Amino acid sequence: MLEKTFYHTFLSRSFNIPVKVNYWDGSSETYGGDGTPEVTVTFKKAIPVREITKNASIALGEAYMDGVIEIDGSIQKLIESAYESANSFFNDSKLKKFMPKQSHSEKKSQEDIQSHYDVGNDFYEMWLDSTLTYSCAYFQNEDDSLETAQINKVHHIIQKLNPQPGKTLLDIGCGWGTLMLTAAKEYNLKVVGITLSKEQYNLVAKRIEDEGLSDVAEVRLEDYRELGNEQYDYITSVGMFEHVGKDNLEMYFKDVKKHLKDDGVALLHGITRQQGGATNGWLDKYIFPGGYVPGMTENLQHIVDCGLQVDDVETLRRHYQRTTELWDENFNAKRAEIEAKMGTRFTRMWDLYLQACAASFQSGNIDVMQYLVSKGPSSQNLPMTREYMYEDNTVNA
Secondary structure (H helix, E strand, O other), X not given: OHHHHHHHHHHHOOOOOOEEEEOOOOOEEEEOOOOOOOEEEEEOOOOOHHHHHHOHHHHHXXXXXXXXXXXXXXXXXXXXXXXXOOOOHHHOHHHOOOOOOOOOOHHHHHHHHHHHHOOOHHHHHHHOOOOOOOOOOOOOOOOOOHHHHHHHHHHHHHHHOOOOOOOEEEXXXXXXXXXXXHHHHHHOOEEEEEEOOHHHHHHHHHHHHHOOOOOOEEEEEOOHHHOOOOOEEEEEEEOOOOOOOHHHHHHHHHHHHHXXXXXXXXXXXXXXXXXXXXXXXXHHHHOOOOOOEOEHHHHHHHXXXXXXXXXXXXXXXXXXXXXXXXHHHHHHHOHHHHHHHHOHHXXXXXXXXXXXXXXXXXXXXXXXXXXXXXXXXXXXXOOOOHHHHHOOOOOOO
């Protein structure tokens, strides 16, 4: 009886849309207001109260992965509703007390990155677009395909640098290489990409060889902290700063400055929060070990403190919502194949992750931002208005 009382109190303040909850004893309740329930949640058995009070996101996420919870309707809509409810468990510090200790040594960072990105290129090829770009796309038009939007994003980033042919670019966290190789092929830049993922490294190295780019492109399996004193005209870093950890953010931005030439420009793109930095227990345990989403002003303070100049900041939150929605559509289109290869628990976990991300962007719980920064007076080399960012200045298109 006390258990049901806890659940009733816990769930009665968790939604701003009507949600029907079927309990393990056959009883049902609708929370979140009157009207026809938009989502139905079924508990096949009770999750121990102690697990929920220890960390609700871990307890509920694991219950869904294990089939203890079934959801009829949109997971994205359900989670968005919980984020938008001021008194829900997502906003209750008492229900997210436990967080695994994070380490960001070079060895641990490599292990964390490989645990996520080395699941296998063939897995990501099932649901990413053909460019294998695993970051926020840029939808110039609402009906842009995912592939078009990812290509848009690559050009949007490079063009913000106002790149000049023959100069050098470092891509920190280069992924599967689309940005760095586009910079080499279409902007005549000499590029170096670094990654901690063996799968990504192998694929990019093969692309460089296959496309005859060895004289202008290089990929390294290397930590950004091991770059020595190399300097570049331009630096890009996409989806990286949310992996370095809160304690290493200051050093990350200092390293960006260190590796920029005196007239260098960098574009740093990643997930952030307007409400301040945060971690999530379930994501840290299952998806992005060591992940920390820094606050918008937290990043800006580090940028200013290390002596870099802020030239432009752009938020792309709605673009990432759309990106994750399309990823999840692609994922579920291949769901049977993924489940046969990776197992039911893994498949439920990834579907939950993608829909939860879409909900988090949709609700404004997280954001994605591009920080355009420069070293010293180099902003003097950038045009005075933003118009140049939208002009096609490719050389070998």
